Amino acid sequence: MMKKNNIYYNTKIESLLKAYPNSKFFLITDDNLFSLYQNFLTTTFANVDLSITTIPEGEKAKTIKEYQRVVELLIKAEIRRNDVIVAFGGGVVGDLAGFVAATILRGVTFINIPTTLLAMVDSALGGKVGINSEAGKNLIGAFKNADKIIVNEQFLKTLPQQELINGYGEIVKAAFISDRTIFSLLTDDQPSLKLIKKVQKVKLALVKSDYFDKNKRQYLNFGHSFAHAIEKESNYQVPHGYAVFQGMEIALKIGMVLKITTPSDLRLLEKYFSLYQIKPYQKPYFKLLKYLKNDKKNTQELTTLILIKERALIKTMKEVELDELLSLASEL
Ligand SMILES: NC(=O)c1ccc[n+]([C@@H]2O[C@H](COP(=O)([O-])OP(=O)(O)OC[C@H]3O[C@@H](n4cnc5c(N)ncnc54)[C@H](O)[C@@H]3O)[C@@H](O)[C@H]2O)c1
Structure with missing residues (x-):
């Protein structure tokens, strides 16, 4: 397993999930990625309690409305303090899911799996998470470090x-x-x-x-x-x-x-x-x-x-x- 800071390179995701034995996993991804990677995700998370929430693809999902919809869904699904929110996507998914993880129940563990080049080299690092206000981009947010950032450049093969x-x-x-x-x-x-x-x-x-x-x-x-x-x-x-x-x-x-x-x-x-x-x-x-x-x-x-x-x-x-x-x- 290659690890630097909290970044894991080309590591089997299954094996990393063992670090959270009593947790449920709430994975957030976008519609586009879900259709491309549904099989991969269900196989990878087959041995844990997984629930997947999808958001629309693209910047339009980084809104207060979408944030609220996701938070309410997770609360209804009885998310607890020791559960884990996983972002599987580009910067949009990472920013929104990270902001949910920073704020829901005053903060739960966050894992980020970046799937775009931009997310791998930039948005998944540094702890900034957030959403857009009507007045401008990224005006609502928090600092939330991911517990693990899992980088695998193979995901880039499907990237336009x-x-x-x-x-x-x-x-x-x-x-x-x-x-x-x-x-x-x-x-x-x-x-x-x-x-x-x-x-x-x-x-x-x-x-x-x-x-x-x-x-x-x-x-x-x-x-x-x-x-x-x-x-x-x-x-x-x-x-x-x-x-x-x-x-x-x-x-x-x-x-x-x-x-x-x-x-x-x-x-x-x-x-x-x-x-x-x-x-x-x-x-x-x-x-x-x-x-x-x-x-x-x-x-x-x-x-x-x-x-x-x-x-x-x-x-x-x-x-x-x-x-x-x-x-x-x-x-x-
Ligand atoms: N938090 C930070 O520090 C930080 C830094 C830079 C940018 N950002 C934010 O990042 C966002 C942009 O992120 P982005 O460029 O990753 O865009 P994105 O998340 O919108 O993804 C772009 C598109 O690529 C698709 N996609 C993602 N991974 C794919 C894959 N492996 N194969 C095929 N399609 C794939 C998505 O479905 C989407 O349609 C902006 O909202 C920006 O504000 C945040």
Whole structure:
């Protein structure tokens, strides 16, 4: 059995369940995964008391309404303090199930089995769980560490290309902010376990140094303020991973205007635009300013940007300054 922190790699799930001899397992997954993996799940959990709850697939499930529906179902099914909630899915399932686990009966044990690349390298790590409010994404949540995170890259074989790109966005980000050796493991083949582990290491190190997201954990937001603005502007028609690539391009160009980032970094990013067939964001960039204003990472009139100079660094600036920088960056 390979284990690091509380992450288990390619480990038989059956054997890990033995750690909870008197527990019932409440597995939460989405409709899409349930149809793909129903047989796998019933076989894997055959020797324990299992109940499966499905939620709709996609971001639309991360609502208070869906949270309430799941909680009420589990309470009706008489969930007890020593039972276990298992998330089997991508970031949506993990975030919602984790939030249920954090709050139901004031908290029960949580196991996360990520099935998307993004969830394996990002959302399943670091303890952030939550749902969306009508006012914005991830505004309701908690910190809840999974007791076990079970990673098996075989699940990625059924993952559509667009979902892989969502993961690659976070992988390229991790390479830029902290570990450039990651670039050499990025190919157009299926992602390897070695790659997944390296990217996890970047997030885990930042989370460890700043669990409550006051300082260095913000490096993980490289490109993300712009990505969120791009998603909002498109009314969420641009998928997250594509928006992250486009956001990183804008952040690198701002770094170049400020003479912090080198042009070779921009060329490096552009390589992945062609590898994954991603189109750059349509200039001019200052169109994004109004969508940047109510980003969670901005306080009053100050905007926090993550820029790259070999590794990440934090820079705060006034909104007016950002407006000008966006205009100058558009000319590059
Ligand atoms: N908690 C955190 O720290 C954190 C970090 C980053 C992102 N997130 C959240 O993660 C969410 C996005 O997660 P996501 O990108 O994993 O999307 P997702 O959970 O919506 O999954 C994407 C799609 O892939 C399908 N799918 C999942 N695994 C599959 C598989 N193995 N085979 C075939 N299809 C599969 C799902 O059914 C869904 O349709 C967002 O809500 C975001 O806010 C959270």
